[in-house]
Amino acid sequence: MAKQAYVYSGTDWVPLASEVTNLSGYQTKALNQFAHRNLVINGDMQIAQRSTSVSSVTSGGYLTADRWNEGITTQGTWTISVENDAPTGSGFRKSLKWLCTTADASPAAGDNLQFFTTLEGQNLQQIKKGTAAAEQLTLSFWVKSNVTGTYVAELYDADNNRQTSKQYTISASGTWEYKTITFAADTTGAFDNDNQLSLYAIFGLGAGSNFTSGTLQTSWASATTANRFVGQVNLASATNNYWQVTGVQLEVGDTATPYEFLPVDVELAACQRYYYRNTPGTVDGHYGLAQVRSTTQFEFTMLFPVSLRVRPTSIEYSNIGVKRAGIGVYAVSSIALADTESGPNAAMLSGTNSTSGASAGQAISIMNNTNAAGYLAVNAEL
Numbered sequence: 001m002a003k004q005a006y007v008y009s010g011t012d013w014v015p016l017a018s019e020v021t022n023l024s025g026y027q028t029k030a031l032n033q034f035a036h037r038n039l040v041i042n043g044d045m046q047i048a049q050r051s052t053s054v055s056s057v058t059s060g061g062y063l064t065a066d067r068w069n070e071g072i073t074t075q076g077t078w079t080i081s082v083e084n085d086a087p088t089g090s091g092f093r094k095s096l097k098w099l100c101t102t103a104d105a106s107p108a109a110g111d112n113l114q115f116f117t118t119l120e121g122q123n124l125q126q127i128k129k130g131t132a133a134a135e136q137l138t139l140s141f142w143v144k145s146n147v148t149g150t151y152v153a154e155l156y157d158a159d160n161n162r163q164t165s166k167q168y169t170i171s172a173s174g175t176w177e178y179k180t181i182t183f184a185a186d187t188t189g190a191f192d193n194d195n196q197l198s199l200y201a202i203f204g205l206g207a208g209s210n211f212t213s214g215t216l217q218t219s220w221a222s223a224t225t226a227n228r229f230v231g232q233v234n235l236a237s238a239t240n241n242y243w244q245v246t247g248v249q250l251e252v253g254d255t256a257t258p259y260e261f262l263p264v265d266v267e268l269a270a271c272q273r274y275y276y277r278n279t280p281g282t283v284d285g286h287y288g289l290a291q292v293r294s295t296t297q298f299e300f301t302m303l304f305p306v307s308l309r310v311r312p313t314s315i316e317y318s319n320i321g322v323k324r325a326g327i328g329v330y331a332v333s334s335i336a337l338a339d340t341e342s343g344p345n346a347a348m349l350s351g352t353n354s355t356s357g358a359s360a361g362q363a364i365s366i367m368n369n370t371n372a373a374g375y376l377a378v379n380a381e382l
Contacts, residue, residue: 130190321369
């Protein structure tokens with residue numbers, strides 16, 4: 001693939017005209033050499049720590065592909081899944097699919113369907129939003145659906161309650177199509193320079209009249225609900241309707257560049273900053289050592305492979321047990337997060353288990369219970 005050459009003008013990089021052949025004395029760069037262009041994490045849907053498929057979905061949350069949230073307000077029932085399906089020859093192998101299993105052909109005014117990711121402010125400072133030098137943003141992605149027509153993509157500034165929306169069209173049923181959308185620069189409202197939520201990147205999939213009765217806001221302005229998803233088709237109009245997406249990239253500038261594929265370990269680490277699930281590979285897998293506090297209480301320090309965005313806000317677990325040398329495995333009935341003793345690098349957990357005959361101060365092993373798979377996870381999502 002040919003590389004676009006650039007020269008440095010003294011204030012910015014500008015495209016090099018094809019007729020210029022003497023580059024002596026110039027600094028140059030190739031367009032596809034930029035690293036970390038993509039502001040979106042897991043845009044190729046490769047990482048799915050929680051699950052690869054969840055059915056009977058009627059409300060929102062992080063369900064399958066990491067860093068992607070399903071926003072559902074009383075508009076149908078869905079199966080959300082990571083599929084081994086992607087555009088041929090694109091380099092992508094997976095996609096995220098919404099499949100309607102219970103339709104809502106006449107949504108109420110406040111109903112909506114949104115698929116979105118969230119970005120923290122300190123990762124957005126290069127956009128220079130809120131200054132005279134603010135940059136445009138370009139969203140690119142591959143999409144497929146059996147429901148053709150007009151869809152809406154939105155950027156929502158959570159720091160300043162500002163938003164802008166653009167329409168795109170799915171033209172052919174059941175066919176992968178590549179889309180690019182460029183959003184204008186916003187010279188009003190800088191993003192906070194911190195690790196909190198600053199920006200939503202949202203794909204609309206359905207919306208009631210509260211979201212569609214105005215005029216689509218195609219330039220940045222204070223958020224008006226009625227202007228957010230004007231023209232959006234209703235994916236929930238019939239059962240077996242579906243929408244799939246992969247290769248999502250959001251980058252600075254007015255041009256979509258080739259998708260920035262990252263090594264899987266790099267992408268996984270980026271996802272684990274927000275959510276980390278320890279899933280031992282065997283049914284008798286171990287999580288680590290704990291200390292007995294009493295015959296039914298224990299404490300366990302859980303270390304994280306990367307620093308979390310913040311101290312964990314919650315813990316999730318399934319099928320956890322404890323074992324002491326010479327005795328069987330006893331089920332853990334509850335595990336709690338000790339907030340004051342936890343941080344972004346490790347969490348102190350306290351648990352309750354069936355009577356094991358252990359004495360305070362003894363070491364026990366935390367492992368999967370009853371020869372079945374389990375997991376232990378911490379959440380630091382935006």
